[in-house]
Amino acid sequence: MRIAVDVMGGDHAPEQILAGALEAAPESDGEILLVGCPDAIRRTSRDPFPKNVRVVEATQVIQMCDPPVEALRRKKDSSLVVAANLVRNGEADAMISAGNTGAVAAAAHILWKCLPPISRPGIATVMPALNGRFVLIDSGATPDCTPKHLVEFAVMGSVYAQTVLGVKEPRLGLLNIGTEEAKGNALTKQTYKLLKASLPNFAGNVEGKNIFDGEFDVVVCDGFAGNVVLKTSQGMAELMKTMMSGILPKNRVLRALIGPVLRRGWNEFMKRTDYAEYGGAPLLGVNGLCFICHGHSNAKAIRNAIRMARRGHEARLNDRISKWAAEVHGEPVSAS
Amino acid sequence: MRIAVDVMGGDHAPEQILAGALEAAPESDGEILLVGCPDAIRRTSRDPFPKNVRVVEATQVIQMCDPPVEALRRKKDSSLVVAANLVRNGEADAMISAGNTGAVAAAAHILWKCLPPISRPGIATVMPALNGRFVLIDSGATPDCTPKHLVEFAVMGSVYAQTVLGVKEPRLGLLNIGTEEAKGNALTKQTYKLLKASLPNFAGNVEGKNIFDGEFDVVVCDGFAGNVVLKTSQGMAELMKTMMSGILPKNRVLRALIGPVLRRGWNEFMKRTDYAEYGGAPLLGVNGLCFICHGHSNAKAIRNAIRMARRGHEARLNDRISKWAAEVHGEPVSAS
Numbered sequence: 052m053r054i055a056v057d058v059m060g061g062d063h064a065p066e067q068i069l070a071g072a073l074e075a076a077p078e079s080d081g082e083i084l085l086v087g088c089p090d091a092i093r094r095t096s097r098d099p100f101p102k103n104v105r106v107v108e109a110t111q112v113i114q115m116c117d118p119p120v121e122a123l124r125r126k127k128d129s130s131l132v133v134a135a136n137l138v139r140n141g142e143a144d145a146m147i148s149a150g151n152t153g154a155v156a157a158a159a160h161i162l163w164k165c166l167p168p169i170s171r172p173g174i175a176t177v178m179p180a181l182n183g184r185f186v187l188i189d190s191g192a193t194p195d196c197t198p199k200h201l202v203e204f205a206v207m208g209s210v211y212a213q214t215v216l217g218v219k220e221p222r223l224g225l226l227n228i229g230t231e232e233a234k235g236n237a238l239t240k241q242t243y244k245l246l247k248a249s250l251p252n253f254a255g256n257v258e259g260k261n262i263f264d265g266e267f268d269v270v271v272c273d274g275f276a277g278n279v280v281l282k283t284s285q286g287m288a289e290l291m292k293t294m295m296s297g298i299l300p301k302n303r304v305l306r307a308l309i310g311p312v313l314r315r316g317w318n319e320f321m322k323r324t325d326y327a328e329y330g331g332a333p334l335l336g337v338n339g340l341c342f343i344c345h346g347h348s349n350a351k352a353i354r355n356a357i358r359m360a361r362r363g364h365e366a367r368l369n370d371r372i373s374k375w376a377a378e379v380h381g382e383p384v385s386a387s
Numbered sequence: 388m389r390i391a392v393d394v395m396g397g398d399h400a401p402e403q404i405l406a407g408a409l410e411a412a413p414e415s416d417g418e419i420l421l422v423g424c425p426d427a428i429r430r431t432s433r434d435p436f437p438k439n440v441r442v443v444e445a446t447q448v449i450q451m452c453d454p455p456v457e458a459l460r461r462k463k464d465s466s467l468v469v470a471a472n473l474v475r476n477g478e479a480d481a482m483i484s485a486g487n488t489g490a491v492a493a494a495a496h497i498l499w500k501c502l503p504p505i506s507r508p509g510i511a512t513v514m515p516a517l518n519g520r521f522v523l524i525d526s527g528a529t530p531d532c533t534p535k536h537l538v539e540f541a542v543m544g545s546v547y548a549q550t551v552l553g554v555k556e557p558r559l560g561l562l563n564i565g566t567e568e569a570k571g572n573a574l575t576k577q578t579y580k581l582l583k584a585s586l587p588n589f590a591g592n593v594e595g596k597n598i599f600d601g602e603f604d605v606v607v608c609d610g611f612a613g614n615v616v617l618k619t620s621q622g623m624a625e626l627m628k629t630m631m632s633g634i635l636p637k638n639r640v641l642r643a644l645i646g647p648v649l650r651r652g653w654n655e656f657m658k659r660t661d662y663a664e665y666g667g668a669p670l671l672g673v674n675g676l677c678f679i680c681h682g683h684s685n686a687k688a689i690r691n692a693i694r695m696a697r698r699g700h701e702a703r704l705n706d707r708i709s710k711w712a713a714e715v716h717g718e719p720v721s722a723s
Contacts, residue, residue: 179626180626181626181629191564194564194571194572194573195572195573226615228527228530228610228611228614228615228618235530235611236530236531236609236610236611237530237531239611258614258618258622259614259615259616259617259618259619259620259621259622260618260619260621260622260625261618261622262619262622263622263623263625263626264622273572274564274572275564275571275572275575275612276611276612276615278564278594278595279562279564279595279612279615279616279619280595280615280619281595282564282594282595282596282597283595283596283598283615283616283619283620283623284595284619284623285595285596286594286595286596286597286598286599286600287599287619287620287623287624287627288623288627289596289599290515290516290517290599291623291624291627291656293517294652294655294656295631295649295652295656299648300648305644305648308641308644308645309644309645309648312635312636312641312645313631313649316630316631319630320627320630320631
């Protein structure tokens with residue numbers, strides 16, 4: 052398999068991106084394509100590359116602040132567009148970028164189109180839970196959704212949990228504002244009925260306060276609500292950290308004893324919620340494998356994203372999504 | 388002023404509700420109407436009541452598990468319906484209940500109707516922030532909203548922050564999934580334009596991770612997103628508490644030293660986020676004052692809710708909402 056890595060995207064590009072890609076190379080039996088400016092790449096890493104690493108030239112860079120769709124149009128020779136085109140043209144199987152999230156999602160969606168029969172892409176983010184983790188989908192790609200989109204997200208998230216995270220029978224929950232079937236807004240009420248009728252792993256509604264209980268492996272919602280969940284969790288964690296550190300005792304000895312424990316607890320928590328552990332979030336439902344990494348990504352995050360992409364490719368993630376979604380929609384499975 | 392208290396609603400009813408109402412009586416110059424079963428009330432409190440406390444009989448009780456609208460129809464002599472009718476008939480100025488939240492909201496909405504020119508009610512919940520607090524509206528009353536509803540919530544939340552919480556010039560934020568004007572779903576994009584054009588205190592979009600920063604006094608959103616924010620925050624806080632307690636050192640002496648500090652930090656945090664501090668959340672936009680208290684409400688929560696109701700009444704909360712909303716809608720102000 053060949054993985055195109057956007058070496059120029061991210062706050063710590065190209066150094067950390069390059070480092071992560073080079074760390075991943077020895078454990079990869081396929082090829083890693085470093086897409087970016089050859090000069091910048093060479094300045095960063097002077098050692099000869101492993102045999103399965105190759106540079107693909109791109110002269111432009113899409114910045115974090117660039118308006119996504121416009122940037123794709125204006126910067127046709129940017130590392131992101133070149134990487135996306137490698138996948139579109141069959142020269143790579145997956146793309147990884149820690150650049151401008153909106154631009155990465157737009158590049159995959161516009162240049163690759165949706166994966167038939169999926170109608171909208173969704174970002175699958177791994178979140179921490181008691182004794183485990185769960186997949187939140189969509190965490191921001193499609194803010195306006197129909198019930199059909201949510202059913203597709205449910206399929207995509209379930210297949211991702213199975214193939215990449217190794218959850219045999221993922222329990223699926225619908226994010227809602229009550230657990231009873233009749234609760235919710237128009238979208239969730241209709242979606243509930245569709246999920247109940249079509250997905251055997253659907254286990255009912257789940258409220259925001261229970262998503263972290265570890266009872267659900269996949270939580271499905273529209274991209275607006277999902278982004279609200281993701282960012283409210285981050286904000287709440289930050290608020291608690293600040294409040295907890297404000298209650299350290301005045302006594303210096305006690306302070307010296309307790310401070311490190313609090314910090315360790317916090318670090319443990321952050322590790323559990325660390326994007327780098329999962330390498331980034333896949334944009335599912337597009338016609339190719341796309342991993343969107345956090346802007347702050349370090350080498351470890353990139354290496355893990357490459358691992359996830361490999362796992363998704365080996366498990367034929369997209370074929371499985373296509374097949375299950377076609378069954379759910381009652382459409383004939385295309386012979387791809 | 389006269390405040391109708393649903394003595395039979397809540398997990399700790401009637402004891403804690405009664406205790407809270409009786410604590411509030413001496414500091415109230417108006418009348419407190421205890422709505423419920425006279426026998427149950429007398430069994431709970433045998434001392435003679437203060438002069439400004441009066442029992443209003445109601446023979447039925449709406450249970451926590453009753454389906455809201457059906458319960459209102461079937462239990463016409465329930466403490467909740469009797470209390471709501473006291474307000475409707477002008478025999479009370481406000482209603483307070485810790486009972487079935489859906490039923491309380493439905494009683495106020497159905498029996499009182501909306502406060503002209505408001506078209507949908509919204510629950511205003513006070514949430515903790517760095518160095519303060521903010522009002523989240525709607526936190527669950529109206530899950531499906533139009534931009535007009537959100538503008539009305541913005542007015543209602545701003546007036547509540549001014550009159551009851553004492554924030555002179557409340558900074559208003561629109562909950563969104565990006566800070567730029569063009570970000571969001573169809574609802575927030577349109578709402579942004581309306582808010583910008585009509586509310587001088589509108590300060591832009593705010594993301595979930597920044598609502599706790601203390602930069603906004605009022606955060607407006609539809610009832611689905613608001614409920615997701617509220618409950619995700621609770622779930623995240625619980626998750627962090629569990630994770631932090633899991634990292635206590637094995638050494639018994641250290642454990643004995645650190646445990647209490649962690650607990651104190653947690654309690655401090657819970658106090659900041661404690662519903663009882665604000666006594667409950669007002670259902671705004673209905674034609675009367677309605678405070679929905681948490682099911683777990685203790686005497687303190689009820690006493691504080693009575694205080695909030697008094698403050699709202701004295702500050703003519705609803706008149707101000709009507710006036711501002713009419714101005715925003717460009718409608719003539721009715722001579723009420």
